[in-house]
Amino acid sequence: MKTLSFYRINASVLPVASMIMMLLLASAAIYADENEEVIKLYKQGNLAKALEQADAYLASKPRDAQMRFTKGLILTEQKKTADAISIFSSLSEDYPDLPEPYNNLAVLYASQGQYDKARDALEAAIRTHPSYSTAHENLGDIYAKMASQAYGKALQLDKGNAAAQTKLSMIKDLFTNKAKAETASVGVTPAPVSSSPVVVPEKSSSKSDQKNAGKTEKPAPEKIASAAKLEPGKPTVPDESDEVISTLTTWAKAWSDKDVPAYLGFYANEFRTPGGVSRNAWEKARRERIVKPKSIHVSISNPKVNFTDANHARVSFRQSYHSDAIKSHTSKTLEMVRAGEKWQILQEQVGR
Numbered sequence: 001m002k003t004l005s006f007y008r009i010n011a012s013v014l015p016v017a018s019m020i021m022m023l024l025l026a027s028a029a030i031y032a033d034e035n036e037e038v039i040k041l042y043k044q045g046n047l048a049k050a051l052e053q054a055d056a057y058l059a060s061k062p063r064d065a066q067m068r069f070t071k072g073l074i075l076t077e078q079k080k081t082a083d084a085i086s087i088f089s090s091l092s093e094d095y096p097d098l099p100e101p102y103n104n105l106a107v108l109y110a111s112q113g114q115y116d117k118a119r120d121a122l123e124a125a126i127r128t129h130p131s132y133s134t135a136h137e138n139l140g141d142i143y144a145k146m147a148s149q150a151y152g153k154a155l156q157l158d159k160g161n162a163a164a165q166t167k168l169s170m171i172k173d174l175f176t177n178k179a180k181a182e183t184a185s186v187g188v189t190p191a192p193v194s195s196s197p198v199v200v201p202e203k204s205s206s207k208s209d210q211k212n213a214g215k216t217e218k219p220a221p222e223k224i225a226s227a228a229k230l231e232p233g234k235p236t237v238p239d240e241s242d243e244v245i246s247t248l249t250t251w252a253k254a255w256s257d258k259d260v261p262a263y264l265g266f267y268a269n270e271f272r273t274p275g276g277v278s279r280n281a282w283e284k285a286r287r288e289r290i291v292k293p294k295s296i297h298v299s300i301s302n303p304k305v306n307f308t309d310a311n312h313a314r315v316s317f318r319q320s321y322h323s324d325a326i327k328s329h330t331s332k333t334l335e336m337v338r339a340g341e342k343w344q345i346l347q348e349q350v351g352r
Contacts, residue, residue, distance in 0.1 A: 038054050050070075081108055099125035102135070244343050251263070260287050266345050268346050271347070300320075318332075319331070
């Protein structure tokens with residue numbers, strides 16, 4: 001299985017949310033020395049000193065995702081698996097749009113034989129970035145490990161089960177050949193990192209311009225986990241994800257601008273109206289609700305796109321609605337369908 005480091009990168013900043021990018025570029029230089037020093041100590045194997053400096057840094061900047069991720073790698077190297085799991089778990093909660101903490105969490109769970117938890121973490125990473133190849137590969141390994149356990153149990157119950165024996169042997173051969181090809185052995189150890197620090201932003205309300213990249217490399221000897229080279233400008237999410245989120249953002253803007261024709265234009269002809277009312281009745285009600293307030297502001301946060309196939313997607317997010325009369329915050333899920341070269345709304349579900 002492959003674990004990721006934020007550090008193997010050709011630039012000092014990994015873009016995650018465009019809304020605060022300019023501020024991040026300015027602040028990156030301020031904290032670069034601290035990050036670089038901890039990375040240097042980590043690479044030198046001076047883990048105690050690296051952890052000490054990381055803790056000192058986090059005492060004044062406790063939400064710094066970059067240093068928290070670094071601390072997770074240090075703790076993993078020190079075999080403090082429970083503490084490392086705590087770090088990556090909190091990162092996945094605070095930054096649910098970043099797939100790397102989920103991936104590293106899965107590697108740690110797998111090292112403990114907790115394959116169910118590892119599977120769930122990898123599925124979360126894939127829901128965030130459907131084209132995240134490292135997570136897909138790791139998930140395949142997890143399923144193979146779980147299958148191996150199941151076949152082994154079948155043989156315990158029936159030693160003469162030739163089919164189970166054959167399947168178990170195939171899986172063992174698969175991992176043996178993979179280990180030889182990658183010069184990797186069982187055990188979780190974070191891969192070495194480069195000296196270029198990466199600044200990861202605070203949680204943002206949008207990831208419409210998020211571009212993370214994953215390029216896997218062969219793991220070092222005696223390591224199951226390989227480094228992933230993150231290259232700025234090469235997205236791990238497919239273009240369709242950006243298109244869906246861009247559509248969502250434009251939809252919210254049309255609503256905020258009270259541009260009724262533009263707003264209604266985001267709904268497909270096959271849109272499933274709430275309660276099965278007629279399309280005309282639904283449009284009339286929506287028009288009245290948009291026109292009546294003096295002002296409307298709609299914003300979205302933490303959008304998560306999941307493709308069911310090439311032409312259908314499900315996007316879940318938090319919606320904040322403010323008008324001169326009402327304020328509300330709710331979870332919402334939109335079923336989207338590709339119509340030509342654009343995405344349209346097929347169904348809305350509130351509270352999901």
